[in-house]
Structures are given as structure tokens and as C-alpha cells.
Amino acid sequence: MAAKNSGARSKRTRRTSERPPPQEPPLSRERIVTTAVELLDAQGIEGLTMRRLADRLGAGVMSLYWHVDKKEDVFDLALDAVLDYRASPPGNEPQDWRGEAIHMLEDWRASMLRHPWSASLLPRRVLGPNILSRLERLSQILSRAGVADTNLNAAIWSLWNYVMGATITLASFDVSDDDRAAAQQRLTRLSERYPTIERSRLLLDDDWNGAFRKGLGFLLDGLSPK
Amino acid sequence: MAAKNSGARSKRTRRTSERPPPQEPPLSRERIVTTAVELLDAQGIEGLTMRRLADRLGAGVMSLYWHVDKKEDVFDLALDAVLDYRASPPGNEPQDWRGEAIHMLEDWRASMLRHPWSASLLPRRVLGPNILSRLERLSQILSRAGVADTNLNAAIWSLWNYVMGATITLASFDVSDDDRAAAQQRLTRLSERYPTIERSRLLLDDDWNGAFRKGLGFLLDGLSPK
DNA sequence: ACAATAACTCGTACATTGTACGATAAATAT
DNA sequence: ATATTTATCGTACAATGTACGAGTTATTGT
Numbered sequence: 001m002a003a004k005n006s007g008a009r010s011k012r013t014r015r016t017s018e019r020p021p022p023q024e025p026p027l028s029r030e031r032i033v034t035t036a037v038e039l040l041d042a043q044g045i046e047g048l049t050m051r052r053l054a055d056r057l058g059a060g061v062m063s064l065y066w067h068v069d070k071k072e073d074v075f076d077l078a079l080d081a082v083l084d085y086r087a088s089p090p091g092n093e094p095q096d097w098r099g100e101a102i103h104m105l106e107d108w109r110a111s112m113l114r115h116p117w118s119a120s121l122l123p124r125r126v127l128g129p130n131i132l133s134r135l136e137r138l139s140q141i142l143s144r145a146g147v148a149d150t151n152l153n154a155a156i157w158s159l160w161n162y163v164m165g166a167t168i169t170l171a172s173f174d175v176s177d178d179d180r181a182a183a184q185q186r187l188t189r190l191s192e193r194y195p196t197i198e199r200s201r202l203l204l205d206d207d208w209n210g211a212f213r214k215g216l217g218f219l220l221d222g223l224s225p226k
Numbered sequence: 227m228a229a230k231n232s233g234a235r236s237k238r239t240r241r242t243s244e245r246p247p248p249q250e251p252p253l254s255r256e257r258i259v260t261t262a263v264e265l266l267d268a269q270g271i272e273g274l275t276m277r278r279l280a281d282r283l284g285a286g287v288m289s290l291y292w293h294v295d296k297k298e299d300v301f302d303l304a305l306d307a308v309l310d311y312r313a314s315p316p317g318n319e320p321q322d323w324r325g326e327a328i329h330m331l332e333d334w335r336a337s338m339l340r341h342p343w344s345a346s347l348l349p350r351r352v353l354g355p356n357i358l359s360r361l362e363r364l365s366q367i368l369s370r371a372g373v374a375d376t377n378l379n380a381a382i383w384s385l386w387n388y389v390m391g392a393t394i395t396l397a398s399f400d401v402s403d404d405d406r407a408a409a410q411q412r413l414t415r416l417s418e419r420y421p422t423i424e425r426s427r428l429l430l431d432d433d434w435n436g437a438f439r440k441g442l443g444f445l446l447d448g449l450s451p452k
Numbered sequence: 453a454c455a456a457t458a459a460c461t462c463g464t465a466c467a468t469t470g471t472a473c474g475a476t477a478a479a480t481a482t
Numbered sequence: 483a484t485a486t487t488t489a490t491c492g493t494a495c496a497a498t499g500t501a502c503g504a505g506t507t508a509t510t511g512t
Contacts, residue, residue, distance in 0.1 A: 027490080067489090139428070166387035193358075193362070215380070253461080275499085286463070297498095470495105474493095
């Protein structure tokens, strides 16, 4: 009957003069977002529920909905929060455009890998300010490098596609590389059917960084103005 | 009280001698899978629920669970069903490896675009027989083309990454290209912040096929043995 | 022929989710 | 003081995946 929580501290009661709220500053969009990122990092995409999020914030579930319209918004905000890019100011070094592009794309990939849930969310939501900034930046780099306006969009999307594919794939694998091992084993059993990829142990290959850089190089080679 | 469904035909009753079950052949994995694909095509990934699926099959929800362990399995099966590849027998034409590779990859992409829900599922489940077949095939093509064993895995994954990134992105966009338009509009309002991608109307570009082919070409150029 | 067993179907029940709807309370404006 | 805005949150509900076990039908063993 009595308190359902064995009454530890019925959440959020504070009349006048008490300890400064144990450690709950008032709810805010920022607090929600950073906590959401923590939760996503810890529990993955399935692990983020409004209830858990509220718990971590020491708040009631429905309080979240004053700051946020739907759960989707939380994802959007968390995603964008993870994608900001601090780099040298936009328009200085006209020299090493290739290096600049590579740096920016690898940093982008690294940011997503640091939060494996983020990669698979991004394609659905290309709209956040931080990701637009990155696209703008890339656009400028290529433009300054001499890529014709007619080819600019194709160039950007090619790079986008490559980075996203690589990152989503790796992030999903990371989530469960025992799956990967299991698959390679199953694959061995079927080696008559898949002799080539069995022999090269495709599913166990792990030089992802190397492979990424190599393919990226090829793309940039092709895209750079002759 | 009486029949909850205004009693059209209380599901699954048939004693002796009746019309051959109106059109419900017995439940089976295959029937479940093809119906799941239909449902996914019609309603998208969120639209597939066990209840809806069972309804479409004229069966009770829990009947599905005799043929399938978890909902995840339905996704896996539907995904693989959509990815099979019928092409010229594996080992004939030693000439046009580039054309062969392009054909296979574009067909793969097209298959996924025909079922926009499929692309985003694939990275999580690289294991189905049909997708393994495709990887095997690609492997053989590249191998026959003279790609050294040391570079084979990197080559395959580069192509995989590119194809997946391109397809996931496009499939997500297709789902909601009004979002895209809205974003471009929002972008116009912010044209001081994102001048370059605003000017090139990046988010409205729609020569996806062209861009895809171009980038793919660059990758193959880079990957082909000198 | 009949009994036993396997193959299959499905209703009920439950825990978990997102969130609509007000009822509060606190801060601020009038 | 009173009214309004800002913020919090409990209750309630509908939708979901699926555990459990009771049914039914088909197959097999004798």
C-alpha cells in the first residue's frame, strides 16, 4: 500500500529551504539531450525509453514532453549533438584541399563511431545544423579545389554515400562482432557454396581504417579536377 | 456480446466438407515471408506488426510463432527474400569484368530501392544466403579481374560501403522527399550560414542514378589492378 | 482399427512502450 | 491580490511482442 518506492525520496518535493535540489538542476533541453546521449551510448538505440530517460534526470516522464514534442525529437537532438565539428576557420589554406577533405571526413566518421547508434540514424535526418555545416564545409573545400559547379553535387553525395555506408556497416558490426564470427563459421561449413569469400575470410577482416582510407583515396582521385 | 467481428466469418472454422478454405492455404514460412514483404512494401517498416501480419494471413497472431521464433526472424527472412540474384552462370566471360561488376551492383541497388525498407535493415544482418551469394560473386569477379588477394577484402568492402551508403540515403529520402524540400527551404532562409550548398541546391539534386554511376566508376578505376 | 505422438493453431494474459489529458504548483506580470 | 505563463508529473489508454498452455488435426506405430 504505502509508498511504492519504499519511499526513498518521493521524487521532486521541495517546499522552502532545503538542500539545494540534491543534484537536479531544472529540466532543460540541453540536460535532456546530454543525458539522452549518455543513455544511448550505454544502452544502445533500444535502450532509450522516455521512462528511463526521465529516471536518469530525476524527473517524471511527462515532464519531458514540455521540452520536447515527441521521442523522435530526442533522437534528432542527440544526433546533432554528436556531430559538431571544430576545425580551422573556413577559408584559409588554399593548398592542401585533399588533406582537409580527408581530415574532415575521417573526423566525421570517428564521431559517429564514438556513438555507434548515431550512424544508422543519420540518413533519416540529414537536416540538423551540424551536419549541414559539415556538408557546407565539404562543399567549400571541393569548390575551392576547382571542382566544377556541375559536378559539385555528385561529388558531395558520392563522398557522403561512401562515408555513411562504411560507418553504418562498421557500427553495426561493432555492436555484435560475435555475430560476425558466428557467420564466418557458418560460412566455413558452406565453403563449397562460397569458396572465394571463405578463403579470404572476408567477414573476419578488420583493417577497417585502412580499407576506408583506401577507398576514400580512390574517390577523391576520381573526383579531383584533371 | 455476440461475435466481436460482426461475425463475418469467425476465423478458421471448417468442419467437414466446405468450400476449400476460402483462400487460406496452410500457414507456412514462405507464405509468411511473402506476406511480410507485401506488408512492408505497403506500410513501411513501422507498419509490420505481428498482428497485422497474422490478419493478412487469416491466422491468429500466435500461430506465427510456430513458424518463426521472433519478429526479428521475419525481418531477416523478408530481407533475404528481396535480395536474390539471377544472372549468367558464375564462370564464363573472362572479358568484361567491369561491366559484370557494375551490372551486379546496380541490380543490387535496384532491388533494395524497390523495397525501401530493406536497405536500412541490411547492415545489421549481413548473413543471409542471398547477400552472401552476391558477395561471393563480386569476389569472384574481382579476383578473376586480377585483383590481388591482399587487396580483395578492402576492394569488396569499399564497394559494399559505397552501394549501401548510396542506397540507404536514397531510400530514406524517398520515404519523405517533402522533408527534403522543407529542408532546402529552411536552408534558403539560412543562406548566410550555408551559402555553398544553398547555391548548388544540394538537397534538391535528383540525378541519383548518374551520381551513383559516376562514383562507382571512380571506385572501380581505383580498385582495378594497374 | 485404435492409440500415441507429433505438427500445428490460437485465445488469454502480461509487461513494456509512447503519449493524451488534465491537475497541480511556481514564477511572473498586472 | 489576481491572473497568466511556465513547468512538472500522475493517471490512463491503446498498441506492441510474446510466454503459456489448451486446443485441434495429421501422421505414425502397433
